Amino acid sequence: MSTPPLASELDLCLCHSCGLACDMTGEPHECERCGAPLHRRKTNALTRTWAYLLTSLVFYIPANLLPVMNTKMVGNGADSTIMSGVLEFWEAGAWDIALIIFIASIAVPGLKFVVLTLLLVTVQRNSAWARKERSKLYRFVEVIGYWSMLDVIVVALVASLVKFQALADIEPRTGILFFGLVVVFTMLAAMSFDPRLIWDTPHPNNEEVMDEIASH
Amino acid sequence: MVSTDQLIICEHCDCVYRKTTLAKHQKTLCTRCGGVLQRYNGLTVEQRLALTVTALMLWIFANFYPVMSISLKGLKNSATLWDSVLALSLGPITFIALVAAIAMIIAPVIQLLLLIWVLGHALAGRRSPGFRFCMRWLETLRPWSMLEVCLLGAMVAVIKLAGLLDVLPGIGLFALAILSLMMIRIAGRDIRDLWDLP
Numbered sequence: 001m002s003t004p005p006l007a008s009e010l011d012l013c014l015c016h017s018c019g020l021a022c023d024m025t026g027e028p029h030e031c032e033r034c035g036a037p038l039h040r041r042k043t044n045a046l047t048r049t050w051a052y053l054l055t056s057l058v059f060y061i062p063a064n065l066l067p068v069m070n071t072k073m074v075g076n077g078a079d080s081t082i083m084s085g086v087l088e089f090w091e092a093g094a095w096d097i098a099l100i101i102f103i104a105s106i107a108v109p110g111l112k113f114v115v116l117t118l119l120l121v122t123v124q125r126n127s128a129w130a131r132k133e134r135s136k137l138y139r140f141v142e143v144i145g146y147w148s149m150l151d152v153i154v155v156a157l158v159a160s161l162v163k164f165q166a167l168a169d170i171e172p173r174t175g176i177l178f179f180g181l182v183v184v185f186t187m188l189a190a191m192s193f194d195p196r197l198i199w200d201t202p203h204p205n206n207e208e209v210m211d212e213i214a215s216h
Numbered sequence: 217m218v219s220t221d222q223l224i225i226c227e228h229c230d231c232v233y234r235k236t237t238l239a240k241h242q243k244t245l246c247t248r249c250g251g252v253l254q255r256y257n258g259l260t261v262e263q264r265l266a267l268t269v270t271a272l273m274l275w276i277f278a279n280f281y282p283v284m285s286i287s288l289k290g291l292k293n294s295a296t297l298w299d300s301v302l303a304l305s306l307g308p309i310t311f312i313a314l315v316a317a318i319a320m321i322i323a324p325v326i327q328l329l330l331l332i333w334v335l336g337h338a339l340a341g342r343r344s345p346g347f348r349f350c351m352r353w354l355e356t357l358r359p360w361s362m363l364e365v366c367l368l369g370a371m372v373a374v375i376k377l378a379g380l381l382d383v384l385p386g387i388g389l390f391a392l393a394i395l396s397l398m399m400i401r402i403a404g405r406d407i408r409d410l411w412d413l414p
Contacts, residue, residue: 008230012223019224097375139228150368156301158376167289167291184315
């Protein structure tokens with residue numbers, strides 16, 4: 001199957017804000033329809049994505065180690081981290097809720113680190129490997145990204161409700177700040193990555209293809 | 217060469233296609249990377265506006281009525297979305313309260329107001345003043361508006377607390393549930409279609 005023409009071949013550029021195909025003859029700096037700045041590729045996509053990704057990776061450590069919530073029942077206070085919250089549900093037999101929180105709070109950020117690193121490294125090595133699948137992975141990361149905010153919202157609601165002075169009191173702790181920052185920075189990382197870079201390798205490595213054909 | 221507004225560029229791999237008219241439930245995919253190019257959206261301007269106004273009403277309910285209330289040994293307490301933002305704003309973690317406020321309250325209401333402004337004028341057959349500005353903000357706010365997550369969070373909170381004390385879901389929670397589903401329909405990526413209005 002033949003590939004459709006590319007925007008670069010037709011001297012077109014996609015406007016990221018309104019989706020218009022902008023004619024690039026005369027090098028306009030702004031989209032003629034919505035006025036958003038035009039870039040053929042997102043500026044410094046790789047550097048920015050690495051920076052955001054590493055920042056969130058650093059925050060991921062305190063987010064998981066520091067307590068996110070303090071529960072005080074009749075005078076006895078107990079700190080809980082994200083993982084201990086998951087375990088609590090698990091032990092209480094609510095494995096489904098435990099699974100939801102585990103996926104949203106621990107698996108999703110972890111998966112985002114792995115996938116974005118994989119995408120960054122393969123793009124930097126000009127790899128032509130599994131392009132379609134890598135495109136899919138990127139879209140997947142974009143979709144799942146913000147579900148990690150779940151725990152922040154749960155802590156906020158629970159802390160605002162349980163306010164019975166001496167009897168029972170729940171307060172948020174610093175862990176939730178770092179956790180929220182992880183979510184924000186992984187979202188920024190995914191937004192600054194340019195998926196078109198996956199397809200940008202100018203000449204697909206013909207030698208490799210030939211080698212593969214020869215070996216079959 | 218054809219006019220460029222009839223062209224569509226795949227945002228994932230830069231392939232260029234000509235736009236087509238879609239029938240119900242159809243979508244077009246990029247042949248190279250498999251990304252979605254166009255998705256059918258059957259809403260007319262009137263329908264969009266009606267849904268947006270409804271959504272704004274629901275937003276008011278979701279924000280001014282408690283999401284849930286609890287009781288413990290005769291003591292009662294209830295919380296709205298704003299209360300939960302305030303609970304985060306104490307101490308050194310204020311920043312996250314700001315993020316939560318944007319994600320749960322501010323981004324959705326700005327989206328709705330901008331949509332009403334744009335659609336209201338479109339209904340009268342003209343472009344609203346500041347149309348470009350509104351459309352760009354709608355695009356910028358989209359990823360930061362997290363009502364679906366907020367709904368799931370509220371449900372998890374209900375279950376989490378149900379083990380400790382009596383929990384009663386409030387009007388706010390039901391409004392939130394419908395609102396979050398409606399937001400997906402009216403404030404999704406396809407608001408870009410509004411650019412094609414005369």
